[in-house]
Amino acid sequence: MNDWVALRTIIFFIVAFTCSGLSATAGQWLEGRVTHVRDVDTIEVSNVPVRLNGVDGPELDERGGRAGKRWMQKLVLRKPVKCWLNGDKTYDRWVGTCYTASDEDIGALAIGAGLARDCPRYSGGKYKQFETPESRKLPMHRYCR
Numbered sequence: 001m002n003d004w005v006a007l008r009t010i011i012f013f014i015v016a017f018t019c020s021g022l023s024a025t026a027g028q029w030l031e032g033r034v035t036h037v038r039d040v041d042t043i044e045v046s047n048v049p050v051r052l053n054g055v056d057g058p059e060l061d062e063r064g065g066r067a068g069k070r071w072m073q074k075l076v077l078r079k080p081v082k083c084w085l086n087g088d089k090t091y092d093r094w095v096g097t098c099y100t101a102s103d104e105d106i107g108a109l110a111i112g113a114g115l116a117r118d119c120p121r122y123s124g125g126k127y128k129q130f131e132t133p134e135s136r137k138l139p140m141h142r143y144c145r
Helices: 002-019 065-076 106-112
Strands: 028-039 042-045 048-052 080-090 093-099
Touching (some): 028 048, 028 065, 042 093, 048 080, 065 106, 093 106
Antiparallel strands (some): 028 042, 028 080, 042 048, 080 093
């Protein structure tokens, strides 16, 4: 009986590891190249959309939206990144914190460049220290309050 339980446990972990994909629970790394930049707070890593957790960037039709997208393209497009996905999804995007190849937090960089704001509802205030006078001029979306 114990051998059967052990075998089932081993099979479970093998299947879970090989089939986890992105349907897994919280706490999963996604590594790859950025294949598309939607805007300053949403990138696609190996064609997987990732919403930067705790980052409030302007939409493309809002003040600073297109500049933020261009900045993000220069920073990460076609470059390797890694994202810690927290297991949440918003629309078609996984939510996560992404890092450059040199381990710099991409959200902190965008906020520090004045192109996005801290979204305290989701960041817990993690990025407030990176806000600049320019970033504070950007509107804060209601979902961040």
